[in-house]
Amino acid sequence: MKFTFHVSPSIKNNLSTQRIMKELSLSLLVVFAAAVIYYASAWGASAALHCVLLLACSLITTFVCESIFAKIMKKDVKTFLKSSFGWVTAIILTLMVPVNMSCYAVIIATVFAIVLAKLLFGGFGQNIFNPAAVGRAVILQAFTGVSVGLISQATPTTVIASTYHWLPSNATVLDSFLSQYGGFAGLALGTYPGSIGETFSILILIIGVLLAVRQIIDWRVPVVYLGTIFVLTAVVAAITGIDSYHGIPAVIWYPLLHLLTGGVIFGAVFMLTDPVTSPTSASGRVVFAMGAAILTTLVRLKANLPEGCLYSILLMNMFTPWIESYFDGKQLELVKKSRIVCACLALIGLAISFYAASSIQKVDAVPETAAVVETVEVTL
């Protein structure tokens, strides 16, 4: 008879990190499958195959980089790969790149994401920046203009940022924008070319709800992030006094336009919820998501970039350690402090909305260039 020892408690919940990563990978693959089906049906088999090729490049690069790293660190390659979860980064990165991106750009971006943003920090659980976001930023900075020329249509974020200043002010102007993408329904369903996985807003939201219910992601992050963007852009709509759209008041359609265009929904569900690079406490995550939402809105409306989601994530990643130590202590005693911080953030957000609303030129007439954009520009 042998009695073994183990410190208490002696039982464990059946939700393991391996299962969290498995469910997350499956969710991402569902989005990827939707993309393949859409591109195959709308743009032909070669576009769909290109998506698969990009994912394959990213995955293979990830496994090669991690295997070499494991060898250098004298660790067992198989166990290292299994507990490093690099493939999740690879899938997310692929879903974020524009469909026209070339394979070599994705390979280089993956090397940056896996080696520089993750392994050099000490591997899984130690990295400061979201690795996939780093990879995407590399593409944005180094490979703008790279295109394999499979699909020629401008993404909505490019168009709305460059020709509409993110502020179409009446139904006619909005229609001229929306008609290129099948109206609000087209934006919601994702039936237009763009970043491979970011366009399928409704699908991603449904997956997000499922993941939150299954405790894979924290509901606070997407709810606070998307909610804050909605409120801030509604304020902009109210101040600028833009028109209603076929009976829908501007404070509703304008925020919806923001949520359905670009990568915010994908970012909210799959990027900001990355546990490694976000704060651990509930209060911290709320502040983190609010800060990201304010930065996203600011970058979109006032910066040179068409989209703000990516940089808002990377910037908030830098704040994570600070948010963590700010909310150290007993959480029951920190509720008041959390409320105050959120109220301050809300004020900053509103100030930004006022500033943006008062300084952006409204677009009242259909711009001439709106219908003649020819190539896909690289956007977020």
Add this chain to the structure above:
Amino acid sequence: MSLFLGPMRQHIPGKKELTEKSELLHLMPKKEVYIPLVAGRTLDFDILVEEGDTVSVGTKLAETKSGFYVPIYSSVSGTYKGIVKRMHNSLRPQNHMVIECDFKQTKVQSFAPLDWQSATRQECVDFVKNAGIVGLGGAGFPTYVKYMKPDGVDYVLINAVECEPYITADYRSVMDDAKDLVTGAKIMKKMAEAKTVYICIKESHPDLIEKVKSVLTDAAGVEVRPVPDVYPMGWERVLVREVLHKEYGGLPAEAGAIIGNASSAIAIAKAFEKGEAITQKNLTVSGECVKDPHNVCVPVGMPVSEIIEACGGYTQDTVRLISGGPMMGKTIVNDMFVVDRAMNALTVLPAANDDAIACLRCGKCSDHCPSGLQPVRITAALKANDVDEMSKRGVMSCIECGMCTYICPSHIDVTENVRKAKRIVMLKKK
């Protein structure tokens, strides 16, 4: 669901079905019992019998010399053989009084019963003190201490929650002695001068709720309060949070409540009405690695090896034997210890393998900590060996309920890290 706080609790599969419907086995030791001379932290006892004396069930054997007054009574009839040092379930060798059984179980009344309805409050409290009633939920704290100064106490919460998985000993006791529970509740209400007594039972035990309600006649101010089936529902602070919607600093009395265990209430009723001390103990013997899981009623001081044998023995060659439940119970690496009064279960589980991987910083430990601590941050302070940060992060409020380890998806022994931090902070204070 709160924006700034996690759930602070979690449903844990109870595995209660292993034992809850089985009949109660009454067991007797093969030869001797070893009654531990331990009362909380007190180890200093006056022995009241001589070697070779004949004792009966209920004979007073010893009482504490220092600390809180706690008497110790014999659980069997037979002959007192002296004191031996052996392993106690606190993992230290302690003195035990050896009594050789004569298997007649002749009983003496330990003390005269008391009519609690005509006695004064103070007489009742003194009676509980002299009867040696201790908290039977696990801590073994003398019950009378809580009732010494009941100023501002409006509620008594009787804890029949039993939130530890596998354990059904309280369920069995309340099912069998529901009337005594209600009598005990009335006595506790009187001692606390409280307005209301809530008997807290998990809503997943509707049969038990019905049973207690059926004997709640002419008990004004005593109510059954169903509570959710979550862990650690039976911890004072969580119980007060759920039932009274209050938080408190040190003791529940600050929130106007006294908490008592259901088995303690039953023991109080038996003491007042029959003059019986705590000599027998209902115990759940359960887990995947015991052949025949059962609830058993055993004399205090019976060796664990004999109890396991009566339940069919172990099913595997390598097991983890836990004194208590799987969450807060201690793993003990032999079965030579004996049943103490505050013990309520023996859980036998398969040996565990260590499969921890890196922390993914998911924050589930912070979301679920019933004390609202952030175990992941305490672990970070421990790794940095920063004692000031450890205490700033509230490590001393940890009750080691085990939630953080249970919930950790990376299978890290988080509770053990917090425990280490606690030890370091305590050493620093000295």
